Amino acid sequence: MEFTSAKVSCPECRLADLCLPYGLHINEVKQLAGIIKNKRPLAPDEYLYLQGDECQSLYVVKSGSFRSFIAHIDGSEQTMGFYLPGELMGLDSFQYGRFTCSSIALETGSVCDIPLSRLNELCSKIPGLQIQMMRILGKEIADDHEKIVLLGHRSAKEKIVTFLLMLSQRYGALGFSTTEFNLSMRRQDIANFLGLTIETVSRQLAELSKQGIITVKQRGIQINDLNLLKAIIEHCATQSLVAESVLS
Amino acid sequence: MEFTSAKVSCPECRLADLCLPYGLHINEVKQLAGIIKNKRPLAPDEYLYLQGDECQSLYVVKSGSFRSFIAHIDGSEQTMGFYLPGELMGLDSFQYGRFTCSSIALETGSVCDIPLSRLNELCSKIPGLQIQMMRILGKEIADDHEKIVLLGHRSAKEKIVTFLLMLSQRYGALGFSTTEFNLSMRRQDIANFLGLTIETVSRQLAELSKQGIITVKQRGIQINDLNLLKAIIEHCATQSLVAESVLS
DNA sequence: CGTAGTTTTGATGTCAGTCAAAATGTGTGG
DNA sequence: CCACACATTTTGACTGACATCAAAACTACG
Numbered sequence: 192m193e194f195t196s197a198k199v200s201c202p203e204c205r206l207a208d209l210c211l212p213y214g215l216h217i218n219e220v221k222q223l224a225g226i227i228k229n230k231r232p233l234a235p236d237e238y239l240y241l242q243g244d245e246c247q248s249l250y251v252v253k254s255g256s257f258r259s260f261i262a263h264i265d266g267s268e269q270t271m272g273f274y275l276p277g278e279l280m281g282l283d284s285f286q287y288g289r290f291t292c293s294s295i296a297l298e299t300g301s302v303c304d305i306p307l308s309r310l311n312e313l314c315s316k317i318p319g320l321q322i323q324m325m326r327i328l329g330k331e332i333a334d335d336h337e338k339i340v341l342l343g344h345r346s347a348k349e350k351i352v353t354f355l356l357m358l359s360q361r362y363g364a365l366g367f368s369t370t371e372f373n374l375s376m377r378r379q380d381i382a383n384f385l386g387l388t389i390e391t392v393s394r395q396l397a398e399l400s401k402q403g404i405i406t407v408k409q410r411g412i413q414i415n416d417l418n419l420l421k422a423i424i425e426h427c428a429t430q431s432l433v434a435e436s437v438l439s
Numbered sequence: 440m441e442f443t444s445a446k447v448s449c450p451e452c453r454l455a456d457l458c459l460p461y462g463l464h465i466n467e468v469k470q471l472a473g474i475i476k477n478k479r480p481l482a483p484d485e486y487l488y489l490q491g492d493e494c495q496s497l498y499v500v501k502s503g504s505f506r507s508f509i510a511h512i513d514g515s516e517q518t519m520g521f522y523l524p525g526e527l528m529g530l531d532s533f534q535y536g537r538f539t540c541s542s543i544a545l546e547t548g549s550v551c552d553i554p555l556s557r558l559n560e561l562c563s564k565i566p567g568l569q570i571q572m573m574r575i576l577g578k579e580i581a582d583d584h585e586k587i588v589l590l591g592h593r594s595a596k597e598k599i600v601t602f603l604l605m606l607s608q609r610y611g612a613l614g615f616s617t618t619e620f621n622l623s624m625r626r627q628d629i630a631n632f633l634g635l636t637i638e639t640v641s642r643q644l645a646e647l648s649k650q651g652i653i654t655v656k657q658r659g660i661q662i663n664d665l666n667l668l669k670a671i672i673e674h675c676a677t678q679s680l681v682a683e684s685v686l687s
Numbered sequence: 688c689g690t691a692g693t694t695t696t697g698a699t700g701t702c703a704g705t706c707a708a709a710a711t712g713t714g715t716g717g
Numbered sequence: 718c719c720a721c722a723c724a725t726t727t728t729g730a731c732t733g734a735c736a737t738c739a740a741a742a743c744t745a746c747g
Contacts, residue, residue: 264674318563331580347703390727430510595734
């Protein structure tokens with residue numbers, strides 16, 4: 192997914208508001224841009240980093256998309272997440288300073304390389320950056336909790352629908368269509384991510400397609416009725432802010 | 440679970456090394472202790488905080504144990520985690536400043552109340568505390584990833600065994616027996632946490648018991664053969680540091 | 688004791704996994 | 718541009734693990 196040139200720096204980057212610079216003053220953004228190293232483009236199936244590697248940098252997707260996964264000694268693997276432009280990779284390494292996942296490019300792409308040592312320096316100089324880091328870590332945790340709920344308590348159909356809606360929403364945030372997009376991952380990756388088999392993914396997509404709710408053309412997805420799709424998982428919505436009145 | 444008096448302050452607290460003060464100098468620990476408010480004990484089934492509430496403090500379990508969960512509009516809920524002494528609750532709120540889970544006491548317990556505003560001040564003064572916060576957030580993320588793998592790719596038996604081993608390990612870290620402990624949560628909570636039904640939990644425990652690997656007496660669990668238990672899930676171990684030699 | 692809550696046990700049903708093969712797509716070299 | 722090989726996706730038939738439904742056994746607490 193092409194979005195912004197590999198050479199663009201933070202102050203001019205269209206992704207800035209979705210990324211680390213959000214909420215910073217322009218001169219602070221410039222300081223941040225000063226520590227960022229642009230990496231040469233990655234080819235499809237090229238590793239960005241390997242599970243177990245020492246983490247010296249965080250990476251933000253600039254263009255393309257990535258898949259992170261954990262490998263097990265028996266050869267099996269679990270896909271932990273997909274990353275679109277503006278999203279930060281490597282936060283899983285903060286506990287011991289080593290990546291707990293591997294990250295691999297799903298298509299040709301590029302990333303911003305943010306050296307951790309210099310990011311830490313900058314965080315102690317710029318309070319707003321510190322706060323933004325905390326927010327991003329909080330978002331990572333909240334997103335992971337959503338995945339836990341998804342995997343623990345949803346049917347195959349609900350998993351697929353949630354997956355499509357998650358992508359739709361993220362593409363929308365990037366300014367793309369929320370109803371028409373191409374999947375950059377294989378069915379196998381989707382299945383593994385959702386704790387399903389490829390056959391089940393295929394069948395569920397076929398069924399949604401037969402009902403006319405979506406149109407599937409290989410990797411191409413078109414959502415014909417967004418509300419109908421949301422209705423399938425509406426009962427899953429969290430109680431959130433209505434909680435007070437119910438529980439107290 | 441009784442561990443340390445509700446009134447003990449950080450420098451004297453037996454949990455210090457498992458908690459925020461880890462790695463700090465003694466005078467830094469004293470500063471930290473200065474901002475902590477001790478809360479009155481909580482009764483079983485008493486809420487510590489509610490999903491949607493504004494998060495003004497983080498909480499560390501001092502004694503007892505807690506369960507966090509997300510409620511859905513259809514009345515169902517998902518248990519997100521269990522918290523033992525020394526463990527930090529509330530990190531899920533960092534994105535928007537509101538709790539995404541509710542937290543409830545499983546038994547009589549007490550917590551340390553750490554006001555966020557004062558913690559932030561202290562973090563900018565004490566670099567080591569800042570680093571420790573990052574490590575704790577990293578651990579939260581890594582732990583959540585483990586849960587994602589557990590829920591996405593494990594059989595009922597593997598889920599139960601992993602659950603028991605996780606508890607065993609955490610009790611061990613607290614200085615308690617790794618082979619004999621009481622579950623503070625109901626079967627329903629375990630089932631919900633693991634994405635299973637109580638009947639399945641009951642049957643799996645019964646089977647492990649029949650095989651002589653564990654002994655179950657209501658809430659009391661005794662692990663008779665820790666290695667046999669670990670063997671059931673050994674193939675799940677992550678490749679981790681051997682990854683380099685395999686993949687490169 | 689007696690009632691309510693929790694856990695266990697048993698019988699049956701179903702959703703998603705497994706196995707197998709066909710269909711479709713993708714890339715490479717002639 | 719086509720032909721062939723290989724990878725990916727779809728479809729179908731069958732199986733099995735876990736859920737569901739139902740009832741009994743156990744525990745706790747007034």
